[in-house]
Amino acid sequence: MQTEASVGVVDGGGASHKLVARHQRLVQNHRSQIGAISQLLAGGVAGAVSKTCTAPLARLTILFQVQGMHSDASTLRKASIWREASRIVSEEGFRAFWKGNLVTIAHRLPYSSISFYTFERYKNLLQLMVGVENHATNFGADVFIRLAGGGLAGITAASVTYPLDLVRTRLSAQTNVNYYRGIWHALHTISREEGIFGLYKGLGACLLGVGPNLAISFSVYDTLRSYWQLQRPNDSSIMVSLACGSLSGIASSTVTFPLDLVRRRMQLEGAGGRARVYKTGVFGTFGHILQAEGLRGLYRGILPEYYKVVPSIGIVFMTYEKLKQVLSDIDSC
Secondary structure (H helix, E strand, C coil), X not given: CCCHHHHXXXXXXXXXXXXXXXXXXXXXXXXXXXXXXXXXXXXXXXXXXXXXXXXXXXXXXXXHHCCCCCCCHHHCCCCCHHHHHHHHHHHHCHHHHHCCHHHHHHHHHHHXXXXXXXXHHHHHXXXXXXXXXXXXXXXXXHHHHHHHHHHHHHXXXXXXXXXXXXXXXXXXXXXXXCCCCCHHHHHHHHHHHHCHHHHHCCHHHHHHHHXXXXXXXHHHHHHHHHHHHHHCCCCCXXXXXXXXXXXXXXXXXXXXXXXXXXXXXXXXXXXXXXXXXXXXXXXXXXHHHHHHHCHHHHHCCHHHHHHHHHHHHHHHHHHHHHHHHXXXXXXXX
C-alpha cells in the first residue's frame, strides 16, 4: 500500500517529466522559429547582394529583350553588348547601369527570402509524402522532390512579389525619357492608367517560366552540391556553392529564357502610353515573336544573360549558405 509520501513522489516525478517535456517543446519551437528567420534573412540578403553586383548585365539583358518590340526586325542592329553599354554611358551616364536597382532590391529581398524558405518547407513536406528516407538509394525520387519543391517555391515567391517585378522591368527599360519617377510613382501610375490588373500583366508567362526556372535551378544546385560534397568533402564550401550555383543558373536560364523574354515584353505593354503590340496572351506573344523575329528572337539578350547568371546565381547560393551558417553559429552560442 502506497503512503502519502510515496504518492507525492510519484506525482511529483510525473509533473517534473511533464515540465521537462514542455520545456523541450518550447526549446524546439524556439529553434525552429530562429531557423526560419535565419533562412528568410539569409535568402533575402543573398538575393539583394547578387542583384546589385550584376545589375549592369541585368539591365543590358532587359534592353536586348525588348529591342524588337517596337521595331521592324529587318532594321534591328546586330546585338552588341559593347555598343549598348557605350550608348548607356554616353546618353544616360554610368549610374544608369543601376537604373531600377532600388526596386530590384525591394523585389529581390522578399522574393529570395520566400523562395529559399518555401523550397526547404516544400522539400520536407514532399519527402514525408513520398516517404524518401535514404537519398542514396532513391536518387530518382530525390531529384523529383527537388524539382517539385523548387517549382512550387518559385510560383509562391513570384505570385507574392510580381507587381515589384513588373515595376522593375519598366524602370529598367526607360532610356532617355523617365515616364515613371520611382517605385511608388510607377505603382500608382500603372494602377490608375491600366487598372489594378495592370500590375499583374504578364503573370501567366512569369509563372510558366519561374516554376521550371527555380525547379531546375534548385534541383541542379542541390543535386550537384550533395554529390560534390560526397565525393570531395574537404573542398571549400564557398567554391562548391559558387560552382554549383553557376552551373544551375546556366541550365535554368537556357531552358526558360524564351518565357522570360515573353514576360518582359508583356510587362511593357501599354507602358508610358505606348501602342499595344501583343493582344493575344502568352501563346499569341510567342507566335508574334516567332513570326516577326524568328527563333533567334526568343533568345534575344541570352548572351548578357549568361554573363549575368554565372556570377549572379553563384553569388546567391554562396551568400545564402554562408549567411545561414553564420546565423546558425550565432544562435548556437
